[in-house]
Amino acid sequence: MSGDTQCAWVVRATPIGPLLLAATVKGLVSVRFHADEREVRRSLARLRAALGARLDPGERHPVLLAASAELDAYFAGELRRFTAPLDWSLVSGFTERVLRELAASVPFGDVVGYGELADRVGDRDAARAVGAAMGANPLPVVVPCHRVVAADGGIGGFGGGLETKRRLLELEGVLPPALF
Structure with missing residues (x-):
């Protein structure tokens, strides 16, 4: 990815603790556990390095909205399969x-x-x-x-x-x- 690519992120409260979600235009690219302030800083630095992306808070990002809604439904026992788009850029x-x-x-x-x-x-x-x-x-x-x-x-x-x-x-x- 080029340095002008944007990656949006948000921290979501869940029954297993706060999760850091990050997404590109392709889809959800990262989910991190235990997203306290220190973990968020470390994870965002790793994402910036791995993706070469600009990272911005993005509660209104469409992929983050979809993933957040699905996680809420999953933890409520109402969702059995995630369908939010995924960006596989961090693995090969x-x-x-x-x-x-x-x-x-x-x-x-x-x-x-x-x-x-x-x-x-x-x-x-x-x-x-x-x-x-x-x-x-x-x-x-x-x-x-x-x-x-x-x-x-x-x-x-x-x-x-x-x-x-x-x-x-x-x-x-x-x-x-x-x-x-």
């Missing part, structure tokens, strides 16, 4: 293949193992690489890396923290609600 190669497969084939309320997802993208022995792809996901929640779990039945890792992953899986009915 194997990571992009894995994330696109995840978004297309693992629906709300379902989970997939790291190895099974590796098999789906044609590399049966790449379970660890799938884990790395999940960690590099620039669009968590929307591209549901929380739905990827360990083969031993554990929930695996998660860039937003294990408590956040548990809460997302509870919301989708994969895990029972916490008792305490």
Whole structure:
């Protein structure tokens, strides 16, 4: 992207904490967890460097409006599939293949193992690489890396923290609600 490209951003309050959403004219390009002031500064600096984009607050950006409405509906239990346009500019190669497969084939309320997802993208022995792809996901929640779990039945890792992953899986009915 050229330096005169614009990227709009907004911080949204959600039941899992504040999320930083960023979008280009192509679509939603980034979702970041724990969007306190420090995380927002760090994330915006990384986006500026990665995209070569001008970053402006943009609550009225059409992609951010659509993504925000969908996130509100998702957290209210009223949305099972995100349809806001996505900008895949921050990923490529194997990571992009894995994330696109995840978004297309693992629906709300379902989970997939790291190895099974590796098999789906044609590399049966790449379970660890799938884990790395999940960690590099620039669009968590929307591209549901929380739905990827360990083969031993554990929930695996998660860039937003294990408590956040548990809460997302509870919301989708994969895990029972916490008792305490």
